Amino acid sequence: MKNSRIIESYSKALFGFLTQRESLEETLVEMEEFLHNYSEKLQFFLENPTISEEIKLSTFREISTQLEFSQNFIQCVEILIKKNRVECLRDIFQALITLKEAKSGILKIEFRCAHHPLERQLVEIKNYFEKKLACRVNLNLIIDQSLIGGCIIRYRDIEINGSIQYKLESLKGEVF
Numbered sequence: 001m002k003n004s005r006i007i008e009s010y011s012k013a014l015f016g017f018l019t020q021r022e023s024l025e026e027t028l029v030e031m032e033e034f035l036h037n038y039s040e041k042l043q044f045f046l047e048n049p050t051i052s053e054e055i056k057l058s059t060f061r062e063i064s065t066q067l068e069f070s071q072n073f074i075q076c077v078e079i080l081i082k083k084n085r086v087e088c089l090r091d092i093f094q095a096l097i098t099l100k101e102a103k104s105g106i107l108k109i110e111f112r113c114a115h116h117p118l119e120r121q122l123v124e125i126k127n128y129f130e131k132k133l134a135c136r137v138n139l140n141l142i143i144d145q146s147l148i149g150g151c152i153i154r155y156r157d158i159e160i161n162g163s164i165q166y167k168l169e170s171l172k173g174e175v176f
Contacts, residue, residue, distance in 0.1 A: 004157075007088050011095030014076050023072040024100060030073040031093045038089075046086045056081050098156060107135050112142040113151035114163070129155075 018024040042063075046056055057078060064074045080086050101108050109129055117125075122139060129137045133155075144152075148164040 003088055003091070006085065007091045007095050010080070010083075010085060010088065011092045011099060014079075014092065015096055015099045018072060018076070018096075021072055023070065024096075026070055027073045027076060028093075028096060028100065030069050031076075031089075031096070034067075034069070034073070034077075035090055035093060043086075046081065049084070053082060101138075105135055106138050107133060107155055108138045108140060110140050110142060110154040111151060112144050112147065112154070112163075114143070114145050114147040114149050116141075116143055 015024070018027050045051060046060065060077060060081060061074065064077075077086075077089070080089060080092070085092075097108070107129070111122075111125065122141065126137050126139045129139075146165060148168070150163040150165075150167070152163055152166075153160040
């Protein structure tokens with residue numbers, strides 16, 4: 001993860017700020033909406049070092065007013081603009097979600113596989129991770145036929161890639 005210390009530092013600070021103001025949930029929803037509509041042009045604009053901070057802030061405030069974002073969300077993004085950390089926005093958002101899940105004692109695990117596993121297998125996988133990680137687990141199943149077979153498991157900043165697609169690509173790299 002790029003700038004992992006910066007992302008960790010900002011996500012913890014923003015988590016504390018938003019938790020204190022009891023607006024973490026609302027702000028995460030707004031952040032998700034903003035990032036979903038975060039066009040390449042807006043990203044380039046906000047991350048462009050040749051554009052002044054004042055212009056970035058006024059443009060962002062105008063957009064936020066039109067989209068009716070809360071003051072807490074606006075303040076979070078303004079901090080990132082002022083500190084020239086807007087390029088970390090997506091990663092900070094993901095880190096905030098991880099912190100929220102950790103506080104609630106539930107870990108979200110993405111389980112991506114080529115074919116739908118049996119229900120019994122999903123329960124076994126969930127139980128395995130709950131025992132291994134000593135916390136409750138929310139298993140998010142994603143069917144991705146491009147994997148051919150096997151699976152990819154992601155949680156926190158860990159990825160375990162046991163897909164046939166990955167193994168074939170690895171072999172291809174070794175052969176050629």
